Amino acid sequence: MVTLKNRILNDARCLPGGILKVDGLLNHQVDPQLMMQIAQEFAHRFSHIRVDKILTVESSGIAPALLTAYLMNIPMVFAKKRIPVTMANNYYGAEVVSFTKGNSYQMVISCEYLTKGESVLFIDDFLAHGNTTRAILNICSGAGVVVGGFGIVIEKVFQGGGDWLRSQDYLVESLVKITSLESETIEMS
């Protein structure tokens, strides 16, 4: 996606430790028109598979997931990073270690919003080491739900999460692939 690549080259910054700072367009300030173009691309790339529902994780996945769900005319469900007081004990959960935040948390989705036999598309802003996607696979497996594909806005290829998913025969579509962030330079393929 040329538009997105150019925006990353213009607006993103490299921080020490392999962190790409895109909070001017994606995960703090959001450009809704760019986000709609991203959603159109996802809707196009996954038009050949069955998708009953879009899944994502709060908070930065919500914008691209919502617009993709809007275009595909299906519901969107966002996993929570904390168990809400309103959820009682009726949820599927999995542990996630966050790379950027340096902590771990219990990711949960209410049992009400995953139905056995459904096929879902997971959308997220980043794919790095793949900890979030593994937690989503655990949750969906527990619910009897198939993950038909992973739509990723920015894949940090050098952190291996995408390679692992592809080695397990999952369909992964990443709009931009970052191959290196060394020496504070962004390299994309």
Place this chain on the structure above:
Amino acid sequence: MVTLKNRILNDARCLPGGILKVDGLLNHQVDPQLMMQIAQEFAHRFSHIRVDKILTVESSGIAPALLTAYLMNIPMVFAKKRIPVTMANNYYGAEVVSFTKGNSYQMVISCEYLTKGESVLFIDDFLAHGNTTRAILNICSGAGVVVGGFGIVIEKVFQGGGDWLRSQDYLVESLVKITSLESETIEMS
């Protein structure tokens, strides 16, 4: 908004302690078509004021805020409930006590995304006691930014936050006003 009222009557549930559970349509599973109708209503109701940017708070405000920003063709910024490692010390912050979660947290917006002299529209899923809106007012005041209006999906009138804002001459547009949740019955005006 009749569509939204009907969806609340059909899908929402009252929980003890004045909590309205709308996680089937608004803050866990999201109906993107309903959300677009909500955004159209906000764009219409605030078409007469200057809006440079939409503000909201992660996570449940993001969906209505994003679509409103999309329709108004302006950026959306979501306040964070934790200070990201990528933000350094360059932020405006305010303390918020959460009614549903029973805890308090530091809400922050990066100084990069609030510019002195801007006029913003704050969009959120709920307005209850008004703790979040007061924090937003503190943050915007610190940044020299004017809050031109508050667009709320569901106002819990009996908790007083909306009355306080209106008493301070703020423009508040709530799509649905819940007047009572007593005896586990939803009453709306």
